[in-house]
Amino acid sequence: MSKSLNIAIAGLGTVGAEVARQLTLNKEHFTRKAGQPINLVAVSARDANKERGFSMDGIEFCQNPLDLVARQDVDMVIELIGGSEGVAYDLVSSALNQGCHVVTANKALLAHHGLALAASAEDSGLALAGEASVAGGIPVIKMLKESLAGNHLTRITGILNGTCNYILSVMQHENREFEDVLAEAQALGYAEADPSFDIDGVDAAHKLAILSSIGFGYAPAIDEVSITGIRQITLTDMKNALHLGCTIRLLGEVERNSDGQVAAMVRPVLLPLDNSLAKIDGPLNAVAFTGEPIGAVTAIGPGAGAGATASAVLADVIDIAQGRISPFFGEPASMLKPAQGQAQNNRAERHFIRLQVYDRPGVLADVTAILRQHDISVESINQPSRSEDGIHGDVPIIMTTHETVASELFAAMAEIADLSTVLAEPVVLSIGHD
């Protein structure tokens, strides 16, 4: 082991600045925990002159992140630029090629290029670490990779996107419409100006692809994840969910289906209010692991934010300094099974359905006839008061089904969507179980 570890940070947003602040202000703490001094020797960011809460004394500023790796004395690069391609990819690749350990919080990069990058790191005996890439401060990657390594995982379920969870829990508790809460979340900085990455489920899917690979031993593939976001969830849906003793949360779920394939889904789900994930409010994240012999274990914490993400980055730094290096996916990249393609969730589940229909006699008869043809058993039908929305002629029908395989239900829904009396794409949500 060298007598000290020289680090460079690429990207000084809130997370990068917090990491730099911790490393420079608590130097003695990190020397003790890491077993050697950790020296921040260089940083890269857009603006050299911005005040970021730490002293730049003795730290080189590089305009170009790739210059960090060109320095011969850098042992580890912390990549906090983001994005699956471009500078972040170039930096991480060249760092590994130049013999630098890499710590990253970049879920898009790891979901898209994690296999090749992990292989490159392993070939060179270097660390590629990314605890901060999933669920922020909650150490889900280490739990999965190390603490649960003796288990056969059967299921991972999580609230992986704090923005969506904030929006849905405010809709639930404050009785407000999606658009209204989204606008507030944007004002508070919980949602981006273009929120599609979060609310369309892409961010959660990146994280789920990483967890799925580590948990089930397949090469990561974002296109294996079936993705549904939360744009279509209305206050009417939330109210009806609550009426059924449930709330709605965006979940990432991966489990082995009855064909032995691993089915990974990001989707809004009705969760019974006494389910542990239903109680997670605001921008928190939570992940529940189920397996044998452990049973189940759940971790809850801040999924984003400077402090939480910095905590995860710093844990990776200390692990590497202490020589606790392991393959990114728990097993060597060369041993991962190839990506299998998207698997169907063929578990029978209860479902919640909302149809927007013309308020005309006979609509319900047409709908239920199609459901009967597909052998789908209806549990309840609810037509809220016609005048509720104040618009005559456009009313919701809320239905719940008994246990049905999703593929059957979607076939029926395609036919129902074609009815001239059905005004919009049906909203179909599974009703979660423990």
Place this chain on the structure above:
Amino acid sequence: MSKSLNIAIAGLGTVGAEVARQLTLNKEHFTRKAGQPINLVAVSARDANKERGFSMDGIEFCQNPLDLVARQDVDMVIELIGGSEGVAYDLVSSALNQGCHVVTANKALLAHHGLALAASAEDSGLALAGEASVAGGIPVIKMLKESLAGNHLTRITGILNGTCNYILSVMQHENREFEDVLAEAQALGYAEADPSFDIDGVDAAHKLAILSSIGFGYAPAIDEVSITGIRQITLTDMKNALHLGCTIRLLGEVERNSDGQVAAMVRPVLLPLDNSLAKIDGPLNAVAFTGEPIGAVTAIGPGAGAGATASAVLADVIDIAQGRISPFFGEPASMLKPAQGQAQNNRAERHFIRLQVYDRPGVLADVTAILRQHDISVESINQPSRSEDGIHGDVPIIMTTHETVASELFAAMAEIADLSTVLAEPVVLSIGHD
């Protein structure tokens, strides 16, 4: 690294048998996760002939656990005998002296002798690992030692004893008396025939002493922990707690007090029902870590049981096989600060008080006069109906105080307990906050 790792297990109760079962039935899984074959070569137990769900083919049975270490080919001993002294201590000491790694689930041993054993392991470059010793399947030791290593911890709070949590949550939800639920817990196997180790808080104190050392960098000392168990908690207390919007849970808590000392306490606490730990029901464990920069992170899971405990033991085995060895307390034993002695909790808290008094005029005047002398501000006083218990002359008085330092309150309580009209030791519980 050797080409395979030879393991011996001492103690084949439910946990030991499950570990042996996993290692022998899922050999290929463990070879992959550990990077080398894990061979179970010897076991020790009281009864050689009991059927335990795994094949003894190729496994030596030793009557005397110390014979496991006498074998020259054993690389690691898993100690599942229990107890802080005697055979468990002798086995672990001699294993470390003979160059064997040690994995143990023995919280009493680690709380009492962890410092010396860790020093011995570190001097020899061996692992002493004990994830299973605290909170069963929840990887709290790894979280604290590795995942939160970049943080300054300020507080650890946990439900660390499943037996107590089971009893209290059944009292809460089923409206039953302590003795009744304890008897049921004993029948179900959740509580021992002699339950004192659990219900008097000693088991939780062992676990808290370990967490406290890792989190705050002091040598472990069980006598630093102030311990109050749950024997004195009645259904009346639980009902009154619920009336105040709280439940009662046995918590282990450690935090830095305002004198800079680390105060560790095991005690029943009133927790607001919306507190995350108040929602933990049944025999589960949960631990919440608070620090900077992370904020807070909580893990919930099975705190006992064969599968959960085996999961933690197996994670330690894989870590050691992979060379991920670190000092048991996170920092070398030689660097821990000496045990400081028991520190007072000098945080001002609201308190719940139950007095059993003779139902006589003037009692309340005597009590409140003493409280006034100690400058303790009463928030509420409640005298439930005189006939409630059917025993004329013996009634409870329930009080809550505004924020008061415990030492002040206990001084007042000592005087109140001396009043001739006060029939039993006052029950004083702090009212928890987030």
